Structures are given as structure tokens and as C-alpha cells.
Amino acid sequence: MIDMPDTATGEVVSDEITLRYDYSLGEVAGKFMQGLREKKILATRCSKSGLTYLPPRAYCERSFEPCDGWVEAGTGGVIECSSIVVRGYEGKRKAPMAIAFVRLDGIDTAIANYVDGVDLADFDEAMRRIAPGNRVRVEFIASPEGRITDFSFVLES
Amino acid sequence: MSQAVAVLGTYQSEFRTQDPHHTFVEQAQIAAAGAYRDAGMTPEDVDAVVISLAPTFFMGVADADRWALDHIFGAGKPVFRVHTGGATGGSAVHAANTLVRSGLARSVLIVGAERIAETPDAQKVLNIIFDAFYERDLPLSTNTMVALRATTYMQRFGYDQEDLARVVVRARRNAMNNPYAHLKGEVTIADVLSSRMIAWPLKLFDICPRSSGSAAMIVGNMEMAKRFATRPAFVNGAGARTDTYWLGDRMGPFAESDIIEYQLIAEAARACFAQGGITDPLKQIQVAEIYDPYSINSAFTLEQAGFCSRGMALRLEREGYWDCDGGAVAVNPSGGTLCTNPIAISGLVRCIDAANQIMGKAGAMQIAGVRNALATASGGSAQFYTCTLFGADPYHA
Numbered sequence: 001m002i003d004m005p006d007t008a009t010g011e012v013v014s015d016e017i018t019l020r021y022d023y024s025l026g027e028v029a030g031k032f033m034q035g036l037r038e039k040k041i042l043a044t045r046c047s048k049s050g051l052t053y054l055p056p057r058a059y060c061e062r063s064f065e066p067c068d069g070w071v072e073a074g075t076g077g078v079i080e081c082s083s084i085v086v087r088g089y090e091g092k093r094k095a096p097m098a099i100a101f102v103r104l105d106g107i108d109t110a111i112a113n114y115v116d117g118v119d120l121a122d123f124d125e126a127m128r129r130i131a132p133g134n135r136v137r138v139e140f141i142a143s144p145e146g147r148i149t150d151f152s153f154v155l156e157s
Numbered sequence: 158m159s160q161a162v163a164v165l166g167t168y169q170s171e172f173r174t175q176d177p178h179h180t181f182v183e184q185a186q187i188a189a190a191g192a193y194r195d196a197g198m199t200p201e202d203v204d205a206v207v208i209s210l211a212p213t214f215f216m217g218v219a220d221a222d223r224w225a226l227d228h229i230f231g232a233g234k235p236v237f238r239v240h241t242g243g244a245t246g247g248s249a250v251h252a253a254n255t256l257v258r259s260g261l262a263r264s265v266l267i268v269g270a271e272r273i274a275e276t277p278d279a280q281k282v283l284n285i286i287f288d289a290f291y292e293r294d295l296p297l298s299t300n301t302m303v304a305l306r307a308t309t310y311m312q313r314f315g316y317d318q319e320d321l322a323r324v325v326v327r328a329r330r331n332a333m334n335n336p337y338a339h340l341k342g343e344v345t346i347a348d349v350l351s352s353r354m355i356a357w358p359l360k361l362f363d364i365c366p367r368s369s370g371s372a373a374m375i376v377g378n379m380e381m382a383k384r385f386a387t388r389p390a391f392v393n394g395a396g397a398r399t400d401t402y403w404l405g406d407r408m409g410p411f412a413e414s415d416i417i418e419y420q421l422i423a424e425a426a427r428a429c430f431a432q433g434g435i436t437d438p439l440k441q442i443q444v445a446e447i448y449d450p451y452s453i454n455s456a457f458t459l460e461q462a463g464f465c466s467r468g469m470a471l472r473l474e475r476e477g478y479w480d481c482d483g484g485a486v487a488v489n490p491s492g493g494t495l496c497t498n499p500i501a502i503s504g505l506v507r508c509i510d511a512a513n514q515i516m517g518k519a520g521a522m523q524i525a526g527v528r529n530a531l532a533t534a535s536g537g538s539a540q541f542y543t544c545t546l547f548g549a550d551p552y553h554a
Contacts, residue, residue, distance in 0.1 A: 010177050015217065021289075029290045051411065055291040061401065062413070080408040081417065083304040084357040085296045089280060092296045099295055101305060103409045110405035112295055123357050132309045149294045 074105025166196025246504025332492025
């Protein structure tokens, strides 16, 4: 037997893993992103179930039939749920930021995005303004590039 | 006819933010050996192993089940890795239950370990579970997803942040009886309310810690129970349901399953209770170990599982309904996931804590006269739900 030195605790081996991806959009998301470049929010519709989906789907998961039509979503909608994100995330917008899931007019499901133009100095007051049930409208950036951040929601005045 | 399934041994480590004394596989080994010791069994007595392993980005070794095989005495046996996000531990117990119930295995080891704090980028890992095209550019994570749902739940039923805080006070107090719990102690409603806002309405104290540790359970058929256990718990129900990836499909008037109140739970609980002969959970179940990584979670779980009606759980919380002393059902005597969350094995720990209550092995957490105990788990973007019912006697429907 040899004398073993005390276990060195707290010692670590450090590593940093960088992975790069190019996600293929496919036809459905590709058409949606093209719509954004034209300042339109495009949804798919299934004539069998009668449901209209955002984000758009290739297949209707209720009728098990392909979605067979595209419609343009309304520019206004109702907040289904909302929050103010106070602890921020690297690579996202600077906190605090308001986000919401909104059901746009003519659409049966909700889609998420930032809510802009709300004073976030007082969280409770800001939450009252973006409370579920309140209405918002879609606002596009000046030069959309085909990414979900091309638009955000603003309160309907 | 299906086999009765008994819990023969359990193990859980102490949980803390980091475990600098062991590697991931050493933690898993400690748990496996601990469960074998508890059951008085050796690896030869077990026919298969289920590894409870969620996203491996946290600990940084891809699909570390392979790394752990020798350490958990799995080589030479059929081994299954189970992964349903936060519900992983619940699903792992269900997989083992199925193997024994069907007669394919005499007994099965369920084992796992977790070290979320191995990376400072845990929130980034939780962001990339969301859709790359439509959602990932937003600050979506489990924290913000639950915050969004909590906003609507609280508005729907007229609750405020103080109602959420009361849950945290109970959880941390219960955890003082749990030698394995990560967070514990007397905190006040004011302490919770003054903790740092993370995503409205959730503050730091409304949110579980990132925990490191390990756990294991051995289940077996009646023949193994007679050989190795004097007072086993029986797995009398295992109900699981799964839902769409799309959060926005589960909101509003056209939703099939409302995500705000997490209606998926009702389906999973119904299936579980039907197997175990539970018709009135409040009267028949004495302990509920609920997967509650956020202060809001136990509320809609208790409602959907039928312990109270919609929107009532936080009102009943004010009256001590869910307390260990004098409550209608003891909710999370362990302190629950709010006090300890090693994601990959949290669902397994809920099952261990529930089974130990049946076996009279819960130590200072023990509730008197437990005949039925429920353990739940939830995972993905609220997509996976498992309910597991443990009983003092095998139940045959």
C-alpha cells in the first residue's frame, strides 16, 4: 500500500463547446418567413377540421389531413398569456422585456412574440396593461428579413 | 394475468448545487449500490436496468448512459434509457413497472444522477428545447413558460403573488424534515415576495434550485418481494399522457387540452386511479408527492387530479388543507421539487418519497397511517405527465 494524497476537491477541468447549425426551414416555415418579408403573417388552414394554425403546420393534428390552404392572419389579436421577463438571457433582447402568446384575428391558435411600447418601470402596472384578454396589434420592423423577430405586438390604442 | 409490482429498495443522496467529490457516474454508482444494499439484493438478482437520464447538455457528456453502464452494474443486462424531460423519473418507473408487470423481468433497477450546475449555461440549455424557427428567438425557457401560464391562471381565479408565496413557505418548512432536501428552512411570505423577480409573477423563491445528486429504486414481482422485502410498497397505478409541442395550441377556446390549468394531468390521473381502485383521491390518498418545480404547480395538479375543484387549491392552501399536520392530504412532506430539483431524477425522487411513506421508511417526513401515496412528474414544455400510485397492498382491478 502507498500513501494516497488527499483528494483534491474543487478542482475542475474546463471546456467550452461550440456547435453550429443551419436549420432547413422546409416548405411550410419557408413560406411563413417569406410572408414576413412582405409584412404578412401567413397561417395554414385545414378545411376538414376548420382550424387555422399559427405557427403554420403541414398537417392538421386533429383531422390527420394535410392543411390545404393558406390564409393571412389579422393584424390584431387577443393576449392569451403574458409575462415580463426580468432576468435576461444571453443573445436575446436586454431585460426587462414583455412577451405574450397572442391569438390573432381569424386564427385558432396563439403565437408568441415580444410586446413593445409598454413602460416596464412598474411591473404591476405594466402587467395590467398586457393582461390576458387585452388586445394588441402586429407591428413590423422597417426591413423584415424573414425571421420571427420581424414583428412584435403593440397595445391597441 | 399481470404481475403485482413491489418496491424492494430505494436510495437517494443528499442534494446540493454541486457535488465536487464525485463524477456523474460515481454518483449513479452510489445510488445503484445504495438501492441494492437497501433491498438486500445484488446485481445478479436484477434482470434489467432503466436509466433515468434527461438532457445531457447540463453535465456536458452526450448520452452519458453509455458512460455509466459499468458503474451501475448494467453490463450484460438489457438497459433502457428513458427521457421525457422533467417527467423522466416518472417515466423510468413506469418503464420498469411495465417490464415486471408483464412478466418480462423478475426485478428491475431504476437509477439516475444529475448535475445541472456543471454548466453556468443551464438556461441556454432550457431555451433550446423550444422551436428553432418560431420560439427560440424569444426568451422562452421553463421559467418564462410557467410564468406566462401562471399569469393567466391567477387572473382566471383571482389570485395574487401572496397566494403563491404561501406554497413556498409550506414547502421549505416541510423540507426541514428531509435530510436530503436542497433548500429548507423557515421563510416568511414577506421573504418570498421580496426575493428577486425573475419572470412576472415568479420570483427567485417561487422557483426550484438547480440540484445535483443521485437516486435509485428497485422494483420486483411478488416472488422477489417475498424473498427480499418485509413491508414493500406496491405500484398500483401508472398513468401517463403526452401533449402537443405547441404551447399556443393549448390556449383559447379551440384548445383540446388547456395548458393554463394543465388539463393533461386529469387524463393521466384518471388512468392511474382506475388501475389502483381510487375513486375519491381526497379520502383514499394520504400523501401526494407532487412534481412542483414552481410555486404554481401544486395548485393545478391538486385540482386536475381531483383533490379539489378548479381554481380552489390556493384558497384551500390558506386554510392549511395541504399541510402535513391536520391537512386533508399531506402534500410534499419532502418539500417537493420546489426545494430540490435534480431534473433527470426528480420524478424518481417523488416516487421514492411516496413509496417510502408506504413502507414506513420516510424518517422525520413520515406521515402516520399511509395506505396510498401519489407521485407525479411533469416534463417538456408541459408535454409529458406521469402519475404513479403506491399502495400498502397490491390492488387487482
